[in-house]
Structure formats: structure tokens, C-alpha cells
Amino acid sequence: MAFGPVRSRRLGVSLGVNNIPAKHCTYSCVYCQAGRTPKPEIERRRFFDPKTVFSQVQEKHGQLISSGGKVDYITFVPDGEPTLDNQIGSSIRLLKEIGPPVAVITNASLLWRGDVVGDLAEADLVSIKVDATDVGAWRRVNRPHGGLILERVLRGISEFASSYKGDLISETMLVGGHGQDVQGIASFLSGLGPLKKAYISTVTRPPAEASAGIPSDAELRSALRIFEENLGRGMAAVIAEHEGDLPYVGSGDLEGEVLGIAAVHPLREEALAIFVSSAGGEWGLVERLVSEGKLVVRLHGGIRYYLARGK
Known part of the structure; x- marks a missing residue:
């Protein structure tokens, strides 16, 4: 449940929280490093007791600190969509008692729900996913649950952004050969006033589908230029590199550590x-x-x- 830490350009040293069992997600993205979602779902439910989440993360955090390490964020980045967990708000409140700020990496597909908005309001940082603003590309890239409506998803993101008090960042995964409208995405993001940074990612790890190609350097440079034209200079960045070397935190269970990270981050x-x-x-x-x-x-x-x- 608690894994890492892992290094990321967005969050520094992040202690991961995998609060969702394997492949419970609202999407089945062609680029997903965790593989295909057998059956996308949108109904929220309880997965793990927040007290269990807290105790496991607290133990892991203690091991890291005692070994001379640090944690920049405790981050919900599971093998699925974290907001499907209807206990995530309670878990966030408990985890904030440990000390480091709490972040949630979400595909943002459920932000049209008031209960999800209320839960994520507890987080110090929220990263939202916006891979498409037109229905065709959304279906090609994200392959959403049939009950989701793109217009409602985008409206939910906009309304969340207008009320959220923490740090808001976005991530857009550019997938070669899938016809994403970069201008449309950038224009939409420019309307999210509190947005702190917009990150453009590429397919650096094995994707769910072989068709999920890597954009060319020219395409990435063009996307960055378009994002900065819409959002402002320095407001966008491309993440195309691999993770840094991973520090080992001595739990005495190396096999468990390896499997815990590899469940979410292919190594x-x-x-x-x-x-x-x-x-x-x-x-x-x-x-x-x-x-x-x-x-x-x-x-x-x-x-x-x-x-x-x-x-």
C-alpha cells in the first residue's frame, strides 16, 4: 500500500500510496504503464480502511526518516484511479498528521461529483489529467467508461479549479499517432486560473497498447510552444526522462519493496x-x-x- 520513495520532476521525493487494488479505473488509457483496465468503472466504494492506510504509510515514512532520507510529498498514485476510493478524504486527513504535504494524482474524470471535490479539497496538491478536449481523441487515448461524458468531465475540472485552495498542476500525455488537439488542450488549461504548472509527458515506459507511440522531438517542441503561448512563459514543461535512481528504505523486505514499486512504476x-x-x-x-x-x-x-x- 505504501511504496517508494520514488523521484519525480513534479514532486521531488514522493512516498507513494496505492489505495486502489490493481486496475480499478475509470479509463483504460492506451499508454497506461499499469496495463489495460479489464472493466472500467465509475462507482465509488470503500477499498481499504483509512486507519490501515495511515499506519502503513506512517511506518514507511518513519523508516525513511530514520535512515536519513526525506519526503517532499506523500502521494496518492495507485494502480488505478484514486478517487474511486470513497474513503480517500478520510485517508488524506489522517496522512496530513504525518507531516509532509499530501498530493493526489488523478485522471480528473470524477471531478463533476461533489463528494470527490470535497475529498480532494483536503489535499495540499492535486495533479489533474487532461489528454484531450475533443470526444474523438478522448475516446482514442483514454478509452473512458461508457457512463462518462467529456463535457461534464471538463466542466467538473473547471469548477474544481475555481474552488480549490491548494496547488493545482496538470499533466497531458502526448501519444504519437492519436490525433490530439494540442491547441484545444492548451486553450482549456489556460482557463484554469489557479493552475501552477502544466506538464507535458510522453510514453517513456511500456504502454498498454503497442500503438501508443512516442511523439517526435519536433512535436514535443511544438506542444511546449503552444502551451506557453496560451499559459505564459515558464508555465509549461516537458517530462520525457526516466526516473532517477531509487533510494532503498530498509524495511527488511526487499522482495516486497521491489514488487510494491513495480506494481505502479515499471522499473x-x-x-x-x-x-x-x-x-x-x-x-x-x-x-x-x-x-x-x-x-x-x-x-x-x-x-x-x-x-x-x-x-
């Missing part, structure tokens, strides 16, 4: 080797997990990645 072979070595482990552990089917290996862009089983 480059180089980064995984450094992680295992820093824990005093041997590469044989990874080989065993692969032979047992707990880890799978995928090649993407000429790089070997390790993912938890079923991703």
Missing part, C-alpha cells in the same frame, strides 16, 4: 539493479521473481523494464 533494468544493490541484495532475487512470474520483463524503446505480474 528500468539499470534503476532496478542500483536499487537492489543499494539494499545489499543480489540480482538473483530479480531473476527468481521473474522465474516465479511475479515480475515480467518488457522491452520498450530498446530498454528492458520490470513490471509486477499482470501489468
